[in-house]
Amino acid sequence: MGVDETGRNGQLYDKLVVRFHLLHQLFDSGDGDLDKNLDVYDTKGALNDIFNKWQTAGSSTFMRISEEQDFDHGNISHYTQDYITSFVEL
Numbered sequence: 001m002g003v004d005e006t007g008r009n010g011q012l013y014d015k016l017v018v019r020f021h022l023l024h025q026l027f028d029s030g031d032g033d034l035d036k037n038l039d040v041y042d043t044k045g046a047l048n049d050i051f052n053k054w055q056t057a058g059s060s061t062f063m064r065i066s067e068e069q070d071f072d073h074g075n076i077s078h079y080t081q082d083y084i085t086s087f088v089e090l
Contacts, residue, residue: 013087018062022047022079040077051083060086 024040048064055061062083070078 011089013089015084015086017065018051018083018085020047020051020081020083022077022081023073024077025075026077040079044079044081047081051081055085058088060088 022040022044024043026039044067048067051062052064053061062085064081065084066080066082068080070080072078
């Protein structure tokens with residue numbers, strides 16, 4: 001693990017990736033089309049709005065680096081979002 005001085009009397013460690021899994025199941029969208037699951041797009045957009053450019057006292061800013069959909073789950077929408085950050089020791 002590499003360590004760099006941050007200039008804030010602390011140390012910045014190597015990058016780490018945080019992965020969020022979003023699973024959403026919709027049985028009936030109410031319009032007669034069981035294949036239409038639009039709510040998941042609002043939810044994954046909200047997840048990105050919360051965590052992209054977010055940071056804690058002990059981390060650098062989170063930045064989304066990827067989003068993928070997993071198609072192997074039948075009637076469940078499964079997305080992963082990866083964010084990169086660094087641990088900051090103050």
